[in-house]
Amino acid sequence: MRTNVLYVEYGVELDLSREDLGCPDLPGLWKRLHHNCKPGMLECVDPQHPADAPPWLYVRENEDGTREARHINGGEHTTTGESDEHKALKERIARAAESGGFEAVVEQTPRHRRRRTDVLVRGDGVQIGFEPQLSSITAQTVRRRSKVATDDGITPAWMTNSHTSKVIDQAPWARIDRMEWHQYLSDTELPVRGGVRGLMIEECSRMGTVCPDKKAGRRCSGWHGSWTDARALERFDDLVIRAAARDLVPINVVQSASRSVWFWVPASDLEKVDTTETTVPGAPLGGLIIRVGKSPRLRDQSCRYGQESGHWSSPAGPRDRGEPVNGVALASPPAPRAAVFLDWTGAVHWSSQALPCRLCRKATQTRDDERRPCHKTCAEEELWRG
Numbered sequence: 001m002r003t004n005v006l007y008v009e010y011g012v013e014l015d016l017s018r019e020d021l022g023c024p025d026l027p028g029l030w031k032r033l034h035h036n037c038k039p040g041m042l043e044c045v046d047p048q049h050p051a052d053a054p055p056w057l058y059v060r061e062n063e064d065g066t067r068e069a070r071h072i073n074g075g076e077h078t079t080t081g082e083s084d085e086h087k088a089l090k091e092r093i094a095r096a097a098e099s100g101g102f103e104a105v106v107e108q109t110p111r112h113r114r115r116r117t118d119v120l121v122r123g124d125g126v127q128i129g130f131e132p133q134l135s136s137i138t139a140q141t142v143r144r145r146s147k148v149a150t151d152d153g154i155t156p157a158w159m160t161n162s163h164t165s166k167v168i169d170q171a172p173w174a175r176i177d178r179m180e181w182h183q184y185l186s187d188t189e190l191p192v193r194g195g196v197r198g199l200m201i202e203e204c205s206r207m208g209t210v211c212p213d214k215k216a217g218r219r220c221s222g223w224h225g226s227w228t229d230a231r232a233l234e235r236f237d238d239l240v241i242r243a244a245a246r247d248l249v250p251i252n253v254v255q256s257a258s259r260s261v262w263f264w265v266p267a268s269d270l271e272k273v274d275t276t277e278t279t280v281p282g283a284p285l286g287g288l289i290i291r292v293g294k295s296p297r298l299r300d301q302s303c304r305y306g307q308e309s310g311h312w313s314s315p316a317g318p319r320d321r322g323e324p325v326n327g328v329a330l331a332s333p334p335a336p337r338a339a340v341f342l343d344w345t346g347a348v349h350w351s352s353q354a355l356p357c358r359l360c361r362k363a364t365q366t367r368d369d370e371r372r373p374c375h376k377t378c379a380e381e382e383l384w385r386g
Contacts, residue, residue: 004046005057005069007033011148012114013045016059016067022113030067033059039072047082047135055138084181089132089159090118092184093240097121100241115148123244129154130240131167139166146171150285155250157243168194169261171285172250176236190236196248199269199296200228200361225273225296227253227265228356234371239264251275252291262289273298340383344376 005014007023014029015022021029033042037058044055057069094104097119108120108129117129129149133142146156158167161178168175174195184190204211204220211220233239242248248264255261273296344366354363355373359382368374 004044005059006043006045008041008043010114011144012112013116014042015113016069030059034061037072042069043141044069044071045141047086083134085179085184086118086132086134088181088184089134090130092190092236093119093121093130093132093159096237096240097244099237100244102241102244110152115145115152117149117154120154121240121244124246126244126246127154128157128240128243130157130159132159133165133167134161137166139170142167142170146285150288153288155243155288156285157250169263172262172264172289174236174239174264189234192233192236192239194229196233196239196264197227197229198266199225199272201225201272201298223298225298227263227296229263250289252285252289253294254291255294260291271299340380342376342380342383349376 005016006012007014007029010023010026012023012026019030020027023029037056039054039056042057042059044057054071056072058072059067059069061067090106094106097104103122105120105122106118108117109115118132119130121128121130131145142158146158149156156171158171158173159176160167160173161176163175165175167173172195175193176190177193179188179190201223202225203223211224239248243264247267249267249270250262250264251270253261253263270290270292273292275290275292348371349367349369351365351367351373354365356362357364357375357378358368358372359374359378362375364373364375366374366376368379
C-alpha cells in the first residue's frame with residue numbers, strides 16, 4: 001500500500017498497512033510514533049501535496065483498527081495517487097530510454113525501501129534515477145532523496161516544469177515546458193529550457209573584461225572558459241538517451257564556500273577542463289557528481305613553439321651552393337573566395353526568444369539550420385572563412 005508518509009530521521013517511506021510499517025529494522029516504530037508526532041518527524045511526499053499546505057503529518061488508528069496519516073494542521077492526508085501529468089512524464093521517460101536501447105524500470109524500489117525511484121534507467125556503466133517533480137518540494141528533501149539515490153549508486157536526475165521549483169540547482173535537474181498530460185505522451189517537441197549548459201572558450205583579448213586569472217586591469221595572451229546556459233536541447237528525449245549513454249554528464253559547480261549549483265554538460269566539454277577528484281571527503285552527492293570551479297580552468301592547450309624543451313634535432317648541412325636557379329615557375333595567386341549568402345527567410349530560422357549568438361555572443365532571435373541561436377551575418381562569415 002502506498003501511503004506517501006516519509007519518516008524523515010531515517011529517510012524511509014512507511015507502509016501503514018503493515019504491522020511493522022514496512023521497517024522491520026526499526027522495532028516498535030508504531031508505538032514510538034503514535035500520539036508522539038511533531039513537525040519535522042513525518043513528511044507528506046504525495047505528488048499531489050498542495051504547494052501552500054504544511055508537509056508534516058501525524059499517524060492515528062481508527063475505530064476499525066486501520067491506520068492513517070493526517071496533516072498536523074487538521075486536514076486529512078490524501079492518497080489519491082499521482083497526477084496524470086506525472087504518470088505521462090514517467091511513461092515518456094521510459095519510452096525514450098527504451099528507444100535508445102536502454103533498460104527502464106518504473107517505480108523501482110530496493111529492498112531497504114528508503115527510496116522509490118520514478119524511472120530507473122540503466123545506461124552505459126551508469127544508472128540514472130529520473131524524478132519528475134511537478135508539485136512543491138523543499139530543497140532539503142531534494143538533497144536528502146538525492147543522497148539516498150547516490151548511496152545506491154544511482155545518479156539523480158530531477159525534472160520540473162516550474163521556474164521556481166526547489167529542485168533547481170539542488171541536484172542534477174532539467175526544466176521543461178508546462179503542458180497538458182496528453183501532450184507529454186504525443187510526438188510534440190518538448191524542449192529542455194534549463195539545466196543543460198555548455199563550455200564556451202574565448203581568447204582573453206576578446207573577452208572585453210579583465211583577465212579572470214590575473215584579476216587585474218590587463219589581459220593575458222591565453223584562453224579562458226565559462227559555462228553558458230545558451231545551449232538548450234530541442235528534445236527532452238535526447239537528454240534521457242544522452243545521459244544514459246554518458247554523452248551528457250552532471251557537474252557540481254562551486255560558486256562560494258556555502259553555495260554550489262548543478263547542471264548537465266556534454267562529456268566532450270568536460271574533457272577540456274580540470275576537475276576535482278570525486279573521491280575526496282565531502283564530494284557532492286556521494287562522489288557520483290563531478291565537481292568543477294565556477295571559472296573552469298582549461299587543460300593545457302597552448303602552443304609551445306620556440307620554448308626551450310631540451311630536445312634538439314641534428315643541424316642540417318648548408319643547402320645553398322651558389323648555383324644559379326633557372327626556370328622557376330611562380331604559383332598563381334589563389335582566387336578570392338566568393339561571398340556567401342544564406343536564405344533564412346523561413347519561419348524555422350526565427351524564434352520569439354532572444355538568446356546569445358553562438359559566434360558573437362550578442363542576443364539574436366534568428367536560428368541556423370540546426371536551430372541554434374546565430375546571426376545570419378555571423379553564419380555567412382563563418383562559411384566564408386571556411
